[in-house]
Amino acid sequence: MGLVARVVEEIGIPTIYLGAARDIMLQVRAPRAVFLDFPLGHTIGKPFDRELHMSIIKDAFNTLKTIKEPGTLIDLPYIWKNKADFMLTKGFPIFPT
Amino acid sequence: MSPIDYVPIMDAFYQGQGFPPFRWSVYETSPWTPFDKPLGKCRVALHTSGGVSRKDQTPFDPWSYNDLSYREIPKDTPVEELVINDEYYDHTDADKDINCVFPIERFRELEREGFIGEMAPMTISGPNGRLYKRTALQQEVVPEIVGKLKQAKVDVFFLVAA
Numbered sequence: 001m002g003l004v005a006r007v008v009e010e011i012g013i014p015t016i017y018l019g020a021a022r023d024i025m026l027q028v029r030a031p032r033a034v035f036l037d038f039p040l041g042h043t044i045g046k047p048f049d050r051e052l053h054m055s056i057i058k059d060a061f062n063t064l065k066t067i068k069e070p071g072t073l074i075d076l077p078y079i080w081k082n083k084a085d086f087m088l089t090k091g092f093p094i095f096p097t
Numbered sequence: 098m099s100p101i102d103y104v105p106i107m108d109a110f111y112q113g114q115g116f117p118p119f120r121w122s123v124y125e126t127s128p129w130t131p132f133d134k135p136l137g138k139c140r141v142a143l144h145t146s147g148g149v150s151r152k153d154q155t156p157f158d159p160w161s162y163n164d165l166s167y168r169e170i171p172k173d174t175p176v177e178e179l180v181i182n183d184e185y186y187d188h189t190d191a192d193k194d195i196n197c198v199f200p201i202e203r204f205r206e207l208e209r210e211g212f213i214g215e216m217a218p219m220t221i222s223g224p225n226g227r228l229y230k231r232t233a234l235q236q237e238v239v240p241e242i243v244g245k246l247k248q249a250k251v252d253v254f255f256l257v258a259a
Contacts, residue, residue, distance in 0.1 A: 001146045001258050003122050003231065004224075007239035008254050013246055014132040019258035022100040024107075029124040037100050040186045041147075043257050044203070047194035053203045058212065064132045064253065071127030083098055 002028030018043055018060045025073055033073040034060040038080045045078075052078075116162065116227065132253070139252035142217035143172075147191065147198035147259030148183025149222040157223065159184040163230050165238045167223035169245075172216040176202060185226060186259050198259045217249045225259075 002025060005015040009031045017030040020043050025033045036043060036056060045052040056076065063074050080086075104121060111119055148157045150168045158164060159182040170179070176195050181188045191197040201220060207213045221242055228234050246254060 001144070001224075001226075001256050003228075003234060004144070004239050004242075005254070005256050006124070006128055007235050008243050008246075009130045010128040011240060011243045011247075012130050013243060013251055013254050014130045015254045015256060017256045017258070021103040021258070023102045023104050024121070025258075027104075027121060027123045029127045031127045031129050035100070041188050041191055041259060042197050043259060044197050044200045047190045047197055050203070053196055053200055054206070057200060057203055057207065060255070061136060061212070061253075064136065070129035071124075086101060 002030040002033070005030040005032075014064060016060050016063060018056075022073070022075075029071040031070050032063055032067045033071075034063055034076060035073055036076045036078060038078070039085045042080075111227065117229070119227075119229075120231075122231070134252055136213055136253075137211055138214045140215050140217050140250055141204070141213045141253045141255055142246050142249070142251045143199070143201060143204050143220040144254060144256040145199040145220075145222050145259065146225045147186070147188065147222070147257070148181050148225055149179055149195065149199045150182065152178050152180055156180060157182040157225060161225060162227035165224050165228065165230060165233055167221055167238070167242065169219040170201070170222055171219055172201070172205070174201065183225060183259065188259070191259075198257060200257065204255075214252075217246065217251045219245075219249070221246075 005017040009015050018034045019025050022035045150156050154168050208216050
């Protein structure tokens, strides 16, 4: 939904675009993009992990202050431990690179 | 492991489903609205593209494409009244805890603790993915959403891609 973020920002409201598909986020070049390397469907983290959710969301909000250049993508430092989870994404025959 | 490249995967997946080749949006530059207000004084609107709707609303078509519709979900909606309809990503975990893709409870907590000023009265769900009608999205649907956000005096729009 980088396209949505672009139009919203063109019309005049600052955006934060948090997502888990880095290549798509890079090419659409949303004004302020925040990448989390978690499986799709977990953009805020694991279920019921309130502390993790809050940490990710606050990190994303903080980019409002740290991003100075339009079209910047910030990589969040969180690591999803079980790489096999990326392959369980329903419908997608995901092969880790 | 480096991040997964989703473009070739989605191209193969969508075309395997009979969709025409997807024309990805590729830009070299980006629009920009400066942000200079303390977050603790900001009104924030939450957005998701995860197929979330309230049980009393028309659900999203789980196999939708070119669906330019969106749902307005009041900020105080209990999570028990929310449902996900989207067959394009695995929402098994989000079905248990919708905050995984639509952190409405976390945003209410951020409001209570004063990290943000307040949530906008409504959150926005959709439009979702697989949109080939890009012009209509950019020139009609999103400006309509932005009109509502501006009317609600929203300072920040927080988008969560599922």
